[in-house]
Amino acid sequence: MWPTHGAQALVLIVDDNPENLTVIGELLHPEFSVRAANGGRRAIDLAQLHPQPDLILLDVMMPDIDGFEVLRQLRAMPATAAIPVLFLTALDDADSEAHALRLGAGDFITKPIRAPSLLARVRTHVALKQARKRLDTGPLHAPSAAGWQHSGLGLLQQLARSCHPDGQRHLEQVAGVVAVLGEELRRSGVYPEAHAPGWLQALVQAAPLHDIGNAAVPERILAKPEALNAGEWNAVRAHARLGADALVQLTVQDGPQPTLVRCAREIARSHHERWDGRGYPDCLAGLAIALTARVTSVADAFTAMLAPRPHRPALSLAQAREAIRDGRGQQFDPAVVDAFEARFDALAALMAAPATAVLDEPGLAAGLAA
Incomplete structure (x- = not known):
C-alpha cells in the first residue's frame, strides 16, 4: 500500500476498517514507513516479519480476535514482546483503558483521532524505542x-x-x-x-x-x-x-x-x-x-x-x-x-x-x- 523507506521507522497499523487504515496510513506515511493489517491474526504474523515494526497502532474491536488478545500474544512471544503498542480505538471507557495498560500498552488513544496528537504520540514512542534499542546494543561510553x-x-x-x-x-x-x-x-x-x-x-x-x-x-x-x-x-x-x-x-x-x-x-x-x-x-x-x-x-x-x-x-x-x-x-x-x-x-x-x-x-x- 505504501512504499517502504529503509531509513524510516516502521509503523504497523491494525484495523478491520479499510478507511481507517487508509486515513491513518496517509497521515503517517510522509514521516514513517507503514505496514497495514486488517485483522488481529494478520497483525501477529506481520509483527514477526523482518523488518519488524518499531511501533504498532492497534484497534480493539475486530472480528477475528480483539486487540487485547493480540497484545497478550505479542507480549508472550520473545520476538515481539518489546514492540511498543498504542491502542487506537472507539472505546472510551475507563475499564478498557485500565485493561490495556495492565496488558502493557503504551497509550490508549480514542477515536476520532486528532492528527497532531496522534503524530506527536507516535513520534515520542518511536523515539523512545530507538533510544532503548541503542542502549541495548552494547555498552555506551x-x-x-x-x-x-x-x-x-x-x-x-x-x-x-x-x-x-x-x-x-x-x-x-x-x-x-x-x-x-x-x-x-x-x-x-x-x-x-x-x-x-x-x-x-x-x-x-x-x-x-x-x-x-x-x-x-x-x-x-x-x-x-x-x-x-x-x-x-x-x-x-x-x-x-x-x-x-x-x-x-x-x-x-x-x-x-x-x-x-x-x-x-x-x-x-x-x-x-x-x-x-x-x-x-x-x-x-x-x-x-x-x-x-x-x-x-x-x-x-x-x-x-x-x-x-x-x-x-x-x-x-x-x-x-x-x-x-x-x-x-x-x-x-x-x-x-x-x-x-x-x-x-x-x-x-x-x-x-x-x-x-x-x-x-x-x-x-x-x-x-x-
Whole structure:
C-alpha cells in the first residue's frame, strides 16, 4: 500500500476498517514507513516479519480476535514482546483503558483521532524505542559532556523535550535552577558531596531527563483537567521507575560508572521522593534520597508552578516561593530550600530570562568549570 523507506521507522497499523487504515496510513506515511493489517491474526504474523515494526497502532474491536488478545500474544512471544503498542480505538471507557495498560500498552488513544496528537504520540514512542534499542546494543561510553551528547542519552534528552507539557522551556529552566542551587550548596559547604569533581556539571546536564518516563504515560492522563482516579495516578507514578529503567543499561569500560550516568538515573527515579518519606517510588526519606534528586525536586516543582496546567492556572513568583517554603522539611530538603531562599533573586531573574539566556546566570560558568 505504501512504499517502504529503509531509513524510516516502521509503523504497523491494525484495523478491520479499510478507511481507517487508509486515513491513518496517509497521515503517517510522509514521516514513517507503514505496514497495514486488517485483522488481529494478520497483525501477529506481520509483527514477526523482518523488518519488524518499531511501533504498532492497534484497534480493539475486530472480528477475528480483539486487540487485547493480540497484545497478550505479542507480549508472550520473545520476538515481539518489546514492540511498543498504542491502542487506537472507539472505546472510551475507563475499564478498557485500565485493561490495556495492565496488558502493557503504551497509550490508549480514542477515536476520532486528532492528527497532531496522534503524530506527536507516535513520534515520542518511536523515539523512545530507538533510544532503548541503542542502549541495548552494547555498552555506551559517556565519560564527558561531549560523549553524552553523542550517545543514546543524547537522543533521550531530545525525547525528554516531547514528554513535558512545557517542552524545551521547562527543561532549560530546570537546568538553570539546579545550576544555581548546586552552586549555592557548594558555596555554603553544607554537603561536601557537592564539591565532588564533575558533580555540578552532571547535575545540570542530567536534570532535564527527570521526566523521561512520561513517554510511557498516556497523553489523556497527562492532559486530564480533573482529578486522576487510582489507576491513572498509578500510571503517572510509574514514570519515575520507567525513566530510570530507560537508563539502567548505561555502562562504561575500565572504571566506575561516570557521575553523569549515575546522576541521570538517580534523578529520573527519585525526583518525586519526599524528605518526609511520603514520596514515590521507593518511599525514601531524608539523606537516603540522592542529593541530585533532592535538588531537582525543588527545581522541578518551582518551575512547574510557574506554568499553567490543565487542572490549574500558573502561580505567581510569590506564590511559588511560598509553596517551596511551606515544603521545607516535609517535601523538600531543608538545606536545598535554604539555598533556594539565598538565591531567590537570581532564580526570579532566571525565570524571566529568554530561553537562550536561561543558563547565563553571572558567575555560573565559573562555578560549572570548578
